[in-house]
Amino acid sequence: MNNSIIKPKKKRFNVTGNCSPDLHYMMDISAKMEKVMELIDYGDYFTISRPRQYGKTTLLFTIEEKLKNSDEYFPIVLNFQGLDQKADVSDSSFAFFVKELIEEKLHSSKSELYVISKETKIDNTLDLSRFFTKLVTHSDKKIVLLIDEVDASSNYVPFLKFLAVLRAKYLDRFSSSNYTFHCVILAGVHDVKSLKYKIQDSESVQYNSPWNIAVDFKFPMEFNPKEIFPMLSQYNEAENIGMTKEEITEIAEKLYYYTAGYPFLVSRLCQIVADEVLPKKDSASKKWTKKWTLEDIEEAFVLIQREVNTNFESLIKNLQNNPDLYNLVSDMLLEGRIVSYNPDNSVLQKGIMYGVFKQNGTIKIHNRIYEQRIYNYMISNLDTNMSISPYFTNPKFVLPNNELNLELILQRFQVFMKENYSQREESFLENQWRLLFLSFLRPILNGNGFDFKEVQISEERRLDVVVTFYNRKYIIELKLWRGESYHKRGLKQLYDYLDKENKDTGFLVIFDNRKENKNELKSEWKEENGKRVFAIWI
Numbered sequence: 337m338n339n340s341i342i343k344p345k346k347k348r349f350n351v352t353g354n355c356s357p358d359l360h361y362m363m364d365i366s367a368k369m370e371k372v373m374e375l376i377d378y379g380d381y382f383t384i385s386r387p388r389q390y391g392k393t394t395l396l397f398t399i400e401e402k403l404k405n406s407d408e409y410f411p412i413v414l415n416f417q418g419l420d421q422k423a424d425v426s427d428s429s430f431a432f433f434v435k436e437l438i439e440e441k442l443h444s445s446k447s448e449l450y451v452i453s454k455e456t457k458i459d460n461t462l463d464l465s466r467f468f469t470k471l472v473t474h475s476d477k478k479i480v481l482l483i484d485e486v487d488a489s490s491n492y493v494p495f496l497k498f499l500a501v502l503r504a505k506y507l508d509r510f511s512s513s514n515y516t517f518h519c520v521i522l523a524g525v526h527d528v529k530s531l532k533y534k535i536q537d538s539e540s541v542q543y544n545s546p547w548n549i550a551v552d553f554k555f556p557m558e559f560n561p562k563e564i565f566p567m568l569s570q571y572n573e574a575e576n577i578g579m580t581k582e583e584i585t586e587i588a589e590k591l592y593y594y595t596a597g598y599p600f601l602v603s604r605l606c607q608i609v610a611d612e613v614l615p616k617k618d619s620a621s622k623k624w625t626k627k628w629t630l631e632d633i634e635e636a637f638v639l640i641q642r643e644v645n646t647n648f649e650s651l652i653k654n655l656q657n658n659p660d661l662y663n664l665v666s667d668m669l670l671e672g673r674i675v676s677y678n679p680d681n682s683v684l685q686k687g688i689m690y691g692v693f694k695q696n697g698t699i700k701i702h703n704r705i706y707e708q709r710i711y712n713y714m715i716s717n718l719d720t721n722m723s724i725s726p727y728f729t730n731p732k733f734v735l736p737n738n739e740l741n742l743e744l745i746l747q748r749f750q751v752f753m754k755e756n757y758s759q760r761e762e763s764f765l766e767n768q769w770r771l772l773f774l775s776f777l778r779p780i781l782n783g784n785g786f787d788f789k790e791v792q793i794s795e796e797r798r799l800d801v802v803v804t805f806y807n808r809k810y811i812i813e814l815k816l817w818r819g820e821s822y823h824k825r826g827l828k829q830l831y832d833y834l835d836k837e838n839k840d841t842g843f844l845v846i847f848d849n850r851k852e853n854k855n856e857l858k859s860e861w862k863e864e865n866g867k868r869v870f871a872i873w874i
């Protein structure tokens with residue numbers, strides 16, 4: 337094939353389909369490939385189970401290319417995506433489906449294996465088992481079977497029986513009558529060991545563990561800043577940007593800060609900077625430079641929050657379809673609940689499987705972009721019909737120098753809550769007041785800034801909101817009233833946080849459910865060691 341036909345003149349950032357080093361700027365996957373090749377060399381069977389758009393297909397493509405150029409291995413890559421469109425999947429139809437896929441892959445090689453495949457008839461799972469042995473026996477290389485999109489078939493009992501065949505042959509692989517693939521790699525969202533999340537009927541239960549021969553693939557698929565760096569370096573050189581090594585390092589760390597290395601999100605932020613942020617800078621200023629800045633990444637973070645894409649749709653759908661998961665996420669984000677990792681907790685496992693959570697001893701929302709999207713979704717579901725428009729139209733909220741008048745904003749939020757929610761039941765207010773505040777704040781920022789949440793571990797169930805507006809940053813702490821001693825301790829923590837963020841002024845919103853304070857609009861300034869905090873009680 338003439339590669340010049342498909343190879344473009346320029347590379348680009350890619351977020352659709354698999355990535356190719358000839359076509360796209362790519363992060364460094366060498367460490368991941370080293371771990372994969374180690375498992376292949378051992379002859380292990382394993383599953384690469386990760387959320388959508390996590391780089392699984394790209395990794396399989398890279399494995400296939402490496403094995404193609406090997407003197408030792410022969411890869412056969414199958415994709416089960418079309419199986420979920422078949423109305424009736426029986427043992428015989430599934431066996432024929434698998435054989436047909438393998439034959440299609442062997443066709444391009446024009447090898448003896450293709451001739452064997454053409455001459456072999458498949459009527460059932462036993463025939464398929466014998467077919468595998470025949471292929472392995474006649475191959476002069478070790479065959480590695482890679483199957484993508486296993487989720488498409490995991491609802492079908494024949495697929496589980498297929499796994500059971502592979503398992504039985506693996507256990508008896510040293511017998512000449514049962515020679516089998518050297519290595520089998522399955523890729524999908526659901527770990528085959530976790531199919532109980534997808535399979536409900538009683539007939540399927542007995543097949544829930546046909547893959548206990550597989551070793552765990554625990555190597556992280558996220559990309560750390562050092563692995564993001566090479567992609568930016570490629571772009572920097574190809575586009576003649578002129579960024580220094582130190583500047584690229586800062587950009588890589590900022591991308592990781594927002595994405596936690598989630599492959600799709602890293603590439604999408606880069607794509608937004610290259611295709612949207614930079615062209616806008618170009619048209620706005622004659623002094624524009626192609627160099628990326630940290631502010632460019634922050635703007636991309638704002639822009640990605642406004643878009644609709646399949647990744648975000650999948651995130652929200654998984655929360656909608658799993659109320660137990662949604663409730664846990666809500667408690668973590670709004671109540672500051674600290675959740676320890678427990679491998680036997682099915683809700684946690686679902687959250688990790690769908691990419692909502694990451695775990696390192698404790699469970700956290702995977703990345704800051706997801707946190708923001710989930711907050712947006714929760715705000716959209718807020719149980720309120722009250723219009724807040726009369727409260728945020730005050731032009732004094734934004735001063736002439738584009739500085740937020742947060743003292744006034746918080747005072748107006750007090751009035752808003754008193755006039756609209758003073759009669760609501762306490763359970764609603766205690767669960768929703770944080771979202772009400774974020775909802776109140778959103779139209780004031782009006783696309784010129786964003787609010788970023790940081791759950792703090794404390795007895796006061798704090799939620800720190802970092803607001804950026806134009807080039808300024810504001811620290812707002814939200815917390816429940818737990819008594820005077822907790823309040824003083826919390827103020828000290830806020831002063832320390834302001835010192836850490838190099839800020840002189842902070843803001844505090846306290847939800848106080850004491851009956852004697854119901855009708856009081858209390859606010860005050862506090863100062864300590866040169867730090868000032870404005871507090872309101874609602």
